[in-house]
Amino acid sequence: MKQPAAPVWRSDKLAAMGSSIFAEIQAWKQEAAQRGREVIDLSIGSPDRAPSLEIRELLSRSVLQEDQYTYPSSQGTPAFRKAASAWLKHRFGVDTNPETEILALMGSQDGLAHFAQAVCNPGDLAMVPDPGYPIYAGALQLAGVEPWLLPLREENGFMPDLTKIPEQIWQRTKFLLLNFPGNPIAVQADLTFFTELVALAKKHNVLIVHDAAYSEMGFDDYRPVSILQVPGASEIAVEFHSFSKSFHMAGCRIAFLAGNAEAVGALRDLKSNIDYGVFLPVQLAAAAALEHAMASGTERETALLYEKRRDVFTAALEAAGWTVKKPKATMFIWAKLPEAFRQDHNAGDSRQFARKLLLSTGVAVVPGIAFGQQGEGYVRIALVQEAEVLTEAAARIGAFLLQEADV
CATH class of the missing domain: 3.40.640.10 (Type I PLP-dependent aspartate aminotransferase-like (Major domain))
Known part of the structure; x- marks a missing residue:
């Protein structure tokens, strides 16, 4: 006698919720940690400061x-x-x-x-x-x-x-x-x-x-x-x-x-x-x-904090060989993939880049494809670490880019 199919306790709607890449990033973080990488998490936009x-x-x-x-x-x-x-x-x-x-x-x-x-x-x-x-x-x-x-x-x-x-x-x-x-x-x-x-x-x-x-x-x-x-x-x-x-x-x-x-x-x-x-x-x-x-009159304090981080990080990235546009707002940098990782039409595989970067350096960013098809070719970087940690992240990224250029 044919056995009935096992029930599926999961709504079809969940497949279209767009959370799979974020679950992938979490798995990449664990893999990087298992490889001995100290993870600098610049993926999720979670503030690292407490309220006053x-x-x-x-x-x-x-x-x-x-x-x-x-x-x-x-x-x-x-x-x-x-x-x-x-x-x-x-x-x-x-x-x-x-x-x-x-x-x-x-x-x-x-x-x-x-x-x-x-x-x-x-x-x-x-x-x-x-x-x-x-x-x-x-x-x-x-x-x-x-x-x-x-x-x-x-x-x-x-x-x-x-x-x-x-x-x-x-x-x-x-x-x-x-x-x-x-x-x-x-x-x-x-x-x-x-x-x-x-x-x-x-x-x-x-x-x-x-x-x-x-x-x-x-x-x-x-x-x-x-x-x-x-x-x-x-x-x-x-x-x-x-x-x-x-x-x-x-x-x-x-x-x-x-x-x-x-x-x-x-x-x-x-x-x-x-x-x-x-x-x-x-x-x-x-x-x-x-x-x-x-x-x-202190409502600009948070903006000034992230403005300083933006300036420190973008300058350090440029010194490391990756020039990105400085945003005029938010806690995020929307960065086009480095030249070596771009494919046709100035796009590229943002998922592959983000994974390779994390496993090689411990620096976690979000591939642009996580935000829709128009996001391909970019990554989102969250300024949710102190300035000295962002400087360290930029140095690791620079070493990664040099290594990839030699391959």
């Missing part, structure tokens, strides 16, 4: 209070939402209603992962950038939403060419998601671009979703802007803001969504069926971080 001592002390005191362990509201406390609204006014001159236009989230990835399920139906279409942060397209897979990939190419300065989007795609699109300054590419959008985008969105009745996780990490003379600064943008746009990078609070898992009340409310209603919100002491600490930044 004042924030940690406030968090410590709060968690000892007996009344902090009830279910929090999935919308966020009134105090947190008011602080977020006040900060948007302080930082961007944007007015928001904290009751209807602000939503607390368990990190921006949590909000991004659920957003399509809140505003779309299966079979709808959404535009997302390529290359882009993996959850952008992954969230569409979870929601049964069809992706239309908006290419970000070097010849266009990695900016999306809105004129190349077909009219039939505009007509079918429920929302368009963009990320300025971006991950993996630190692209800078100005208010002129956002104004044009808002006008197109209103023309086609398309919601704009702007991931502004790196809004406080602009370098040199660049200060990132908010799409909500465009007059009337809240009629057609929402924006995600994160505490992970700006305030070194990645492990706290807190962020907020601001903008169009209907879209914010849709995600709020979905979240109210999924979870009970962010731990109350974390909301208290996050609100305090915003209030401290507004009162002290």
